[in-house]
Amino acid sequence: MVDGTFGESxxxxxxxxxxxxxIDVDGICGPQAxxxxxxxxxxxxxxxxxxxxxxxxxxxxxxxxxxxxxxGFPMGHIxxxxxxxxxxxxxxxxxxxxxxxxxxxxxxxxxxxxRVAKRxxxxxxxxxxxxxxxxxxxxxRLNGYKIxxxxxxxxxxxxxxxxxNLTDAGAEVLTAHxxxxxxxxxxxxxxxxxxCVGIEIRDESSSICHFRGxxxxxxxxxxxxxxxxxxxxxxxxxxxxxxxxLPLLRETKMPALLCRLSDVNVLxxxxxxxxxxxxxxIRGLVQKGLD
Numbered sequence: 643m644v645d646g647t648f649g650e651s652x653x654x655x656x657x658x659x660x661x662x663x664x665i666d667v668d669g670i671c672g673p674q675a676x677x678x679x680x681x682x683x684x685x686x687x688x689x690x691x692x693x694x695x696x697x698x699x700x701x702x703x704x705x706x707x708x709x710x711x712x713x714g715f716p717m718g719h720i721x722x723x724x725x726x727x728x729x730x731x732x733x734x735x736x737x738x739x740x741x742x743x744x745x746x747x748x749x750x751x752x753x754x755x756x757r758v759a760k761r762x763x764x765x766x767x768x769x770x771x772x773x774x775x776x777x778x779x780x781x782x783r784l785n786g787y788k789i790x791x792x793x794x795x796x797x798x799x800x801x802x803x804x805x806x807n808l809t810d811a812g813a814e815v816l817t818a819h820x821x822x823x824x825x826x827x828x829x830x831x832x833x834x835x836x837x838c839v840g841i842e843i844r845d846e847s848s849s850i851c852h853f854r855g856x857x858x859x860x861x862x863x864x865x866x867x868x869x870x871x872x873x874x875x876x877x878x879x880x881x882x883x884x885x886x887x888l889p890l891l892r893e894t895k896m897p898a899l900l901c902r903l904s905d906v907n908v909l910x911x912x913x914x915x916x917x918x919x920x921x922x923x924i925r926g927l928v929q930k931g932l933d
Contacts, residue, residue: 664854664887678887681722691747693729703728704856706747709755710735720858721892784813784925790833792818792826792840792890800841800909804917811921823900827893837924838898840890843906848878851900853892854885862897866923870899873919877912878903 653669660667663678671679677699684700691698691706704722711717715731729745736743739754789808791801798819805815818829823840830838850871852863867883874881881903891898901920903909909916 664885666888686747687749687752691724691732692745693724693726698724701856706732706755708857709759712759713755718895719853719855719860721853721855723893727895784808784811784928787812787836787924787928788814788816788834789837789839789924790816790818790826790830790835792820792823792830792838794821794823794826794842795819797841797843797909800913800916803913804839804841804920807917807921808924811925813924823888823890824893827890827898830894830896830898835894835896838890838894838896839920840898840900842900842902843909844902844904846902846904848874848881848904849902850874850881850883851886851888851891851902852883853887853894853898855887855892859885860891860897862927863891863899866897866927867899869923869926870901870920873923874916877908877916878905 648671656671656675657667657669659679659682660669660675663682665674665678681700684702686702686705688702691703699722701722703724704720706724707717707720707722707728710728710731711720713735715735716727717731718727732747732751733743733745735741735755736745736751739751739758741751741754791804791808793801801817801819805817808815816829816833816835818826820826820829826840827838850867852867853860864883864885871881871883886900888900890900
């Protein structure tokens with residue numbers, strides 16, 4: 643019943659929504675939950691989609707990206723953010739379809755997208771292959787790979803330890819220290835990173851998070867996260883690997899992980915071992931490729 647009161651039933655409904663959207667389930671309608679409520683309200687065709695600043699976000703953008711990816715137009719992961727890559731692919735599609743290449747997704751473009759997309763494979767297959775191809779050449783070292791390490795404050799020593807391990811393995815590493823994960827994601831994109839790894843301390847149970855959105859779950863992030871979570875069990879018992887729609891994971895253009903760890907004392911005491919585990923996992927992926 644809609645009564646204007648935030649009671650137990652409203653809290654439970656909000657928690658269910660948060661779980662469905664792969665964001666933190668806390669029953670609080672803060673900026674993260676409210677943003678997702680707004681994004682979920684948009685359906686493809688309910689508004690014009692075009693490149694603007696700040697970028698449009700929503701389920702309608704994710705559906706547009708899914709359709710463009712299905713038709714073979716390069717997209718990277720489907721993140722529901724209408725950025726430069728989405729706009730460029732939109733124009734390319736319009737040119738190929740004989741439509742006016744204005745980069746605006748309106749009713750005519752949407753109708754054409756739906757008609758043509760029925761003949762092609764699912765976007766999830768294509769996006770997986772795109773990410774798989776990036777790591778198809780095996781190597782025993784990380785030479786030529788660029789990795790950004792991110793933390794929001796107070797974990798400089800832990801990040802420095804991980805940086806040393808990755809650098810010794812041959813990677814080019816950049817560290818970012820900023821309280822806003824969105825800023826960290828932009829820095830990773832500007833750096834042209836191949837991987838991004840963030841570390842934070844939380845009161846809740848430990849987890850290694852990779853990106854999961856409406857129509858895409860990062861296969862690289864999932865594989866790395868599962869291995870790291872498995873190898874970290876001795877340090878953080880019960881640590882899980884999970885897909886989430888968090889800013890660092892969603893807004894980076896490369897596979898990203900966010901290591902959310904519950905015990906700062908264990909982290910400080912065993913940061914060298916954790917650095918070895920993360921480095922070995924990335925090196926193992928590069929050596930063997932994506933499963």
